[in-house]
Amino acid sequence: MKHCLIVDDSAVIRKVARRILEEMAFSIKEAENGEAALSICQSEMPDVVLLDWNMPVMDGYEFLTRLRRMPGGDKPKILFCTTENDIGHITRALQAGADEYIMKPFDKDIVAAKLQEVGLA
Amino acid sequence: MNESEFEFLRGFLKARSGLALPPEKRYLVESRLAPVCRNFQIADLAELIRSIRISRSLALESAVVDAMTTNETFFFRDKGPFDLFRDVLLPRYLTARTTTRQLRIWCAAASTGQEPYSLAMLLEDAVERTAGWKIDIVATDISTDVLNKAKAGLYNQFEVQRGLPIQLLLKHFTQVGDQWQISQKIRSRVSFQGLNLIKDFTALGIFDIIYCRNVLIYFDAATKSNVLARIANSLAADGSLILGAAETVLGLSDAFTPDPAHRGLYSKVFQAVETRPLSLQRATSR
Numbered sequence: 001m002k003h004c005l006i007v008d009d010s011a012v013i014r015k016v017a018r019r020i021l022e023e024m025a026f027s028i029k030e031a032e033n034g035e036a037a038l039s040i041c042q043s044e045m046p047d048v049v050l051l052d053w054n055m056p057v058m059d060g061y062e063f064l065t066r067l068r069r070m071p072g073g074d075k076p077k078i079l080f081c082t083t084e085n086d087i088g089h090i091t092r093a094l095q096a097g098a099d100e101y102i103m104k105p106f107d108k109d110i111v112a113a114k115l116q117e118v119g120l121a
Numbered sequence: 122m123n124e125s126e127f128e129f130l131r132g133f134l135k136a137r138s139g140l141a142l143p144p145e146k147r148y149l150v151e152s153r154l155a156p157v158c159r160n161f162q163i164a165d166l167a168e169l170i171r172s173i174r175i176s177r178s179l180a181l182e183s184a185v186v187d188a189m190t191t192n193e194t195f196f197f198r199d200k201g202p203f204d205l206f207r208d209v210l211l212p213r214y215l216t217a218r219t220t221t222r223q224l225r226i227w228c229a230a231a232s233t234g235q236e237p238y239s240l241a242m243l244l245e246d247a248v249e250r251t252a253g254w255k256i257d258i259v260a261t262d263i264s265t266d267v268l269n270k271a272k273a274g275l276y277n278q279f280e281v282q283r284g285l286p287i288q289l290l291l292k293h294f295t296q297v298g299d300q301w302q303i304s305q306k307i308r309s310r311v312s313f314q315g316l317n318l319i320k321d322f323t324a325l326g327i328f329d330i331i332y333c334r335n336v337l338i339y340f341d342a343a344t345k346s347n348v349l350a351r352i353a354n355s356l357a358a359d360g361s362l363i364l365g366a367a368e369t370v371l372g373l374s375d376a377f378t379p380d381p382a383h384r385g386l387y388s389k390v391f392q393a394v395e396t397r398p399l400s401l402q403r404a405t406s407r
Contacts, residue, residue: 085278087296090287100287103278110282116200117286 002120003044005029007037007063008052008081013104017050017081020108024121034063041067041076048077048120050102053084053093061096068097077118081106122150122166129170130185136400138186138263139319139348141341153188160184187264191339194232195283197239202334202363205383207243210361214329215250217359224256227328227355229318230336231260234271234311235280238303240332241310242293259325261316268313274303318348320398322355329357334385335365342373347399349374353389354396362387 004026006017014030021028029046031037035058037049049067053060060080067073080098082089090101100114115121122130127147134140142149154166161181163169172181197203214224228237237260244256262268281290281301294301316322318336331352337345352362353376362377364370364385370377377387 085296085299087291091291094287094291103282107279107282110279113195113282113284 001025001027002048003027003029003046005031005037005040005046005049005076007031007034007049007055007060009033009055010052013052013081013106016106017111020106020111021050023108024112024115034058034060034066037063038066038070041070041073045072046076048079048115048118051078051080051098053080053082053089061092064093064096064098077120079111079114079118122170126167126170129174133173133182134186134189135341137182138190138317139340139344140186140189141339141344142189149189154185157181157184157188183265187266190264191335192232192264192267193335194235195280196235196285196289198236198284198334199366200284201366201383202332202385203239203243205363205386206240206330207247209383209386210330211243211247213361215254218329222254224254224330225326225328226256226258226330227325227332228258228260229316229331229333229352231262231268231271231313232264233267233276233280234260234274234303234313235276235284236260236332236334237271237311237313238274238307239284241307242289244310245293245307256310258311259328260311260313261322261325262313263315263317265315268315272308272313274308275300276303277301319344319400321401322351323396325355327357328355328360330361330363331356332363334363335368337368338365344399346373350376351396351398353377353391356389358389360389362389 004021006014006028008014009032018028029040031040033055051060051064064078078098079100079102080093081102081104083104085103093101099118102110102114112121131142134142154169158165158169163172218224226240231237237258240258244251275297277300281294293304293307333352337348349370356362364387366385370387376389376391378390380386380388
């Protein structure tokens with residue numbers, strides 16, 4: 001079973017993402033900000049992270065930069081999740097080490113397609 | 122809509138587009154034709170049927186066919202047919218056509234353009250290997266509306282996320298307001314034109330590769346056989362046909378043989394005998 005870490009400060013978004021990913025047979029862990037997510041990654045590195053960009057305490061950009069410097073931190077596929085679709089925003093996330101992006105609100109088909117794109121479905 | 126109106130609609134769709142509307146799909150009629158009624162200021166489905174019968178308005182007929190046609194598509198849909206193009210078909214024909222340095226590809230149900238543009242993006246990646254080649258992608262569809270959208274190459278956020286890897290989005294698209302437009306370079310690789318598959322398409326010429334995915338499933342067996350026979354005659358002797366995952370030639374055409382190594386890929390084995398569209402055969406036999 002593949003492990004997915006959902007990082008988002010919205011409990012509703014986490015719940016929706018959890019429901020979609022559990023249907024795809026992923027095991028799920030949740031974090032409400034980048035700092036909590038890093039602590040989870042230190043104990044167990046997930047296969048994929050659904051990463052919100054704008055969060056309190058530690059945002060997605062800082063989490064991703066720190067994650068990629070951790071031992072084994074290059075392994076998780078990062079799908080960054082955003083409501084902003086401007087090209088500068090997407091480019092910045094890719095430069096920070098994201099593999100794909102997903103626009104919110106989540107659509108099941110798109111989540112499945114993006115997971116397939118990064119080799120996890 | 123009563124039984125006779127439904128039967129009229131079925132007959133109309135079959136004659137106009139080849140679309141077979143089975144009784145169990147009757148539920149689709151209301152949801153798909155209600156917007157047509159609104160656009161043409163028609164009160165209800167019964168009046169819509171009466172209008173088709175009496176007025177013979179081409180605009181209305183086209184709108185009804187468009188509404189009942191499924192235009193579901195997305196970039197690199199099903200992935201396999203595009204891996205096949207990049208890894209098998211393109212290398213095969215770049216070797217087989219070294220003398221003419223010409224390659225012709227037909228997307229027979231191009232809808233809003235994602236399939237031909239996906240192939241065009243793959244060709245762009247192979248630009249060094251294809252330098253000096255003339256490679257045509259002809260993309261056809263029965264619906265004028267979807268072809269207009271395809272030609273514009275403008276897609277919303279949802280559409281560019283379905284199947285399109287982020288790197289290709291950044292490489293080949295520019296942002297236009299809330300939408301994304303595929304580059305002129307990619308658009309110029311594809312020529313779009315209106316085409317009804319149940320009518321004669323010999324004028325398109327001969328192709329090396331034909332993508333005809335997820336359209337035969339909407340035809341009845343006789344129409345499928347006839348379209349496949351005419352497709353065979355539009356393929357080069359060593360040409361390749363790619364069908365959708367739920368489609369087959371088995372029991373419908375002897376002109377093709379499935380490639381056991383690649384699902385959905387069929388090689389032409391010989392020229393089909395029958396070449397006329399079914400509608401012309403009926404007209405002649407009357």
